[in-house]
Structures are given as C-alpha cells and as structure tokens.
Amino acid sequence: MTGCEPTRKWCWRWRSNPLRRRDDIVEAWVVLAVWTAIAVGGVLAGLVTAHAADVTFARQRAERRTVRAVLLGDVPKPAGAGWSAGDKVQAPVRWTAPDGSLRTGRTLVGTGRTAGTAVVVWQDSRGALTTAPPSPGDAAVEAGFLGALAGLALTGAVQGVGAVARWRLEQRRIEKWGREWETVGPTWGHRTA
Numbered sequence: 001m002t003g004c005e006p007t008r009k010w011c012w013r014w015r016s017n018p019l020r021r022r023d024d025i026v027e028a029w030v031v032l033a034v035w036t037a038i039a040v041g042g043v044l045a046g047l048v049t050a051h052a053a054d055v056t057f058a059r060q061r062a063e064r065r066t067v068r069a070v071l072l073g074d075v076p077k078p079a080g081a082g083w084s085a086g087d088k089v090q091a092p093v094r095w096t097a098p099d100g101s102l103r104t105g106r107t108l109v110g111t112g113r114t115a116g117t118a119v120v121v122w123q124d125s126r127g128a129l130t131t132a133p134p135s136p137g138d139a140a141v142e143a144g145f146l147g148a149l150a151g152l153a154l155t156g157a158v159q160g161v162g163a164v165a166r167w168r169l170e171q172r173r174i175e176k177w178g179r180e181w182e183t184v185g186p187t188w189g190h191r192t193a
Contacts, residue, residue, distance in 0.1 A: 021176075023169050030169070034162035041158065042151040050147030057139035064133045069095035069121045072104065077112045087111045093119060097127025105129045 072092040088108040097103050107121050107129050124130045134142060 021173070023173050023176075027166055027169050030162055030165045034158055037158045038155050042155045045154040046147040046151030048147075049150035050143045053143035053146045054139060057134050057143065060133035061136075061139075063125045064122050064130055065098075066120050067095050067123050068118050069093040069107070071109060071113055071115055071117045071119055073115050075109055075111055075113045093121060095121055095123065095129075097123065098125065099127060101127070103127055 070093060072094055075089060075091045078087065088110055090106045091109045091113075092104060092106055093109070094102060094104045105128075107119075109119050113119070122130050122132050133139075
C-alpha cells in the first residue's frame, strides 16, 4: 500500500459528483456564510465595541473631576486581626458641587480617619459622587477585552445558528433517505428480518 494517495477533502462540497444532492450544495453555502460572518462580523463587532468603549472611557475622563470633601464622622480602625492599612469603608462626606451647592453622600474612605479630615472624591458633571475614571492604559485594556468579548459572542451566535441550520439539513437528508429506502427496499428481494 505504498503508492496510495490520500483523498483530498478540500472543497469537497463544491466538486461535481453524481451523488451530490441539493442539500449538500445548500450546506456548502451555509458553511461559507458562517465562516464569512465569523471572520468579517466578528472583527467588525470587536472593533466597533472597542471603539465605543474607548469613547465612553474618554468621555468619563473628560466629565469626572476630583473635589475635596470633608469627612462627617470618625472612621475607626477595625478591631482584631484581618485588616490592613489599605482597608476602606463607607463613610459620610460633604462636598461642593459644580453649581456651588453643598452636597452630602457616602463614599469609600480609608480607615482610621477622624471627622473633619479632608478626603478627595470624584464627582460627575452634575455633582454626584462617582468612581474614578479608568486611566488611558486601563481604558485601552478594558476596551480591548470588551471588543474581544463582543467578537467571541458574535462568533458563538453565528456558529450556533450555522449548527442548527446544518442539523436541520442533516435531518432532511435522513428523512429523504428513509423515503427512498421505503420505495427501493422492497424491490431488493427477501428480507432476513
């Protein structure tokens, strides 16, 4: 068996074959459409999502500002082991909003501080407390992650739709084979069962 050539299976759905059925051609187009949608759509979904996330993070960096706030109550150190100097707890603070009004709210502050201590908080353009915006580096990483996640989600959805379409085509082929066998089978002579 030294002279045997392996059968080439590339593009087997497209080759002319007397046994090829219409469903085989439809399946070939479904496979081509799925891979095209995965390649093009996945990349586009990833790029669009990453760009949208990057724009959102840039807007957050532009809108959010730090402001000095005053701690309204003592923040004692937790008793016992298991806490560190970097632990933070919710505490009431007062700050001045962009419109000049005094506001109060709760934010995370380091433990061991006393009432009247100045703390730095982040506020949005309306003066509401918010979190710090991501740095440009963190925003780029998060935008890239979200873009990759969107591309993978689209890939999974397209792959699932393609799998369902191919499963349905396979079911149709099996049903056709059954009907054809019911027609041809009795003409083959005596059955052993």
